[in-house]
Amino acid sequence: MKISRMLAVATLAALALTSCAPPTSNNAASTQDDKTGTLRVWLFSEVNQDPKSAVVNATIKEFEATHKDVKVDVQYIPVDTRAEKFKAAFNDPSSAPDVAEYGNTDLASYVAAGGLADITSSIKSWDEGKDLDPKVLATTALDGKNYGVPWFVGVRALYFRTDILKAAGVEVPKTMAEIETAARAVRAKNPGMLGISVGGKAQFSAMPYLWAHGGAIAADTNGTFSSKLDTPESQAGIAAYTNLMKDDICPAQTCAEFGGNASVQQFIAGKAGMTIGGDFNYKAIAASEFKDKFGVVPVPGVEAGSIAPAFAGGNNLGVFKSSKKSTLSNEFVQALASKKSQLAMFDAMGNLPTFTDVQKSVAEENPYVAPFIDTIAAGTNFVPITSTWSTVDAKGLFTNMYQQVVTGKADVPTAAKDTTAAMNKIFEAK
């Protein structure tokens, strides 16, 4: 048979080659430090691209004017396919940019891949650097080294419909328990509406519940992570969140599959009394049909008057380790992340600044950002900063736990225990 003979040939060829290991690349830090030439920059493309481009172009114009023989070449890359882009850049340093914008949850895996340069000293010597919000700056640090400058932060707060709450006869919730009762009252009054639109896949809405109850995703002991989802406090937080996805508030049939965006979409479509949404959702909500009938407050904690710790999302600007223009790169990062540029970005895009003083001035002039700034001021929290978190995230372990509880496939203790075990296995595999 021809096929078997061909297989034999292929096997022989394979045997001859088995001594070869799969290919690896070399991301050693470059010793070269050119002061002229083209600086390659990757930024994320936006749905509403023009305002972002305008701010970036203005910064570049100024930068090129003060740096002789330097040209900045910006490429806007789509957020959805960033993983492939960044991995390709790590695998082939010659196609990598010098400076890049990246999501702060991706940081640890990029550092582990050896792609990002340690820029701690450059932040320290930067005159504006000392005003950076320390909680936010901490999200760029791994083992005490900073691998990026926070460009903007994103936090979530509680959006509610003033008219719907009033009709249902409930006050704006002041505790997490009140969110549940208010949501139930809304749905009882309007059976076609979700009391609060939350989702089984909306992990950043679930995290404040976990943290407000004193729970944690994982504990870090000298760089070794262990999951803490099965502690009584964490389980209380998981239960409080999943209790919202009941038939009398946000039925699992509808809400189990929602991610953060989908749940906010329901609110924008006027199909929900409340939702947990980000500052980045504000413009879309303010453009909806009920634009003068909604309000925003920080997500309340367990006790009245407290604020639940929010997830500090946001994007950083970092320098690639393989860059041959490290000084220039750092200067450009500081130009783009400067107070001036961040203010311009806030005006253009509504991105929340990362400097404490800029946050304050912005909140004073724009009352609508106050709930978000208050949330940041009350203290934020973050996902475990370890490269293994991206594996946990890719496998959807954290959201699977919520979905299992919501769909009744497992109760809270079982789901929490199983997820803790699965997560620990990944943490240990490092």
Next chain:
Amino acid sequence: MTLQLPAKPSLQEPKPATPSPRRTKRRGGVSRFEHWLYLAPALIVLIALMGYPLFQLVNVSLYDYRQDQVSGNAPLDFIGLENYRTLMADPEFWQVLANTVIFASACVILTLVTGSALAVLATRLRPWVRNTLFAVSLGAWATPAVTGSAVWLFLFDPTQGLINKMLAGIGLSQFVDHSWTYEKWSAFGLVASEVVWCSFPFVMVTVYAGIQAIPTEVIEAARLDGASMPRIFSNIMLPMLRPIVIIVTIQSIIWNFKIFSQIYIMTSGGGIAGQNMVLNVYGYQQAFAASLYGLGSALGVIMTVLLLVITLVYLRLLKRSGEVL
């Protein structure tokens, strides 16, 4: 139409009783290698395009090969069969494998049954009806998997979908806001319908072409003897269509075991809490999303071996039943 068929292709290749005199004359020392010379272009292309990637797939599956290793930030360790052992010990893998086998088998059977039934029906239709049927189903076949999945998802959307609105419209109130992807098997059923929808046309057109190639006298003779249509199909057409049915079955098996886009899009990456995960999506999740290239490659190898085994067993069974291959 893209399919061009000779007027009356004979399905069974007539076997030469004796080797032709020219060939015997040519059997000399040099010409023993002559067939390799003719094969060389195809072999070179095959080895370059299939052999090498396959070799690298097996090779990578034997290493602890993650993003850190690829970008040279961690040492590369040869771990032998450790990746395979990890998979074998993982109950999730077995669950995914079971899902894949059940889902793919259902898709194969439904595709073949639908395609063959419509092919037989097509022979009985007026030309313009038949051409309309073909044109419409070729449209489904030509639709890219991603587009098809998205459109189906639109149609079956819980709140805005046409299907739910229609069902609710005829008084079935339980379908108001009904989520088709909430239950595991309901979600698999929905995806399977989409898969059958976009793959039955291939079976239909191929089988129809096969039926057209059957000499009309044979069928006429059977009809004169009083055979019914189902009888004609099972006792006359099917045996004569064997070679074609074998091809479309193997194609369907391979195609349906490798389903990726439909599951990935319609169940948003594997369903609620991963209930609709199939091997290929699982492999993608491990290899690319989680950057566990070694583990993902091991999954790829298992997939390849599985498909080879299924195909070989299928061919073997046919051979035993006396079919000339």
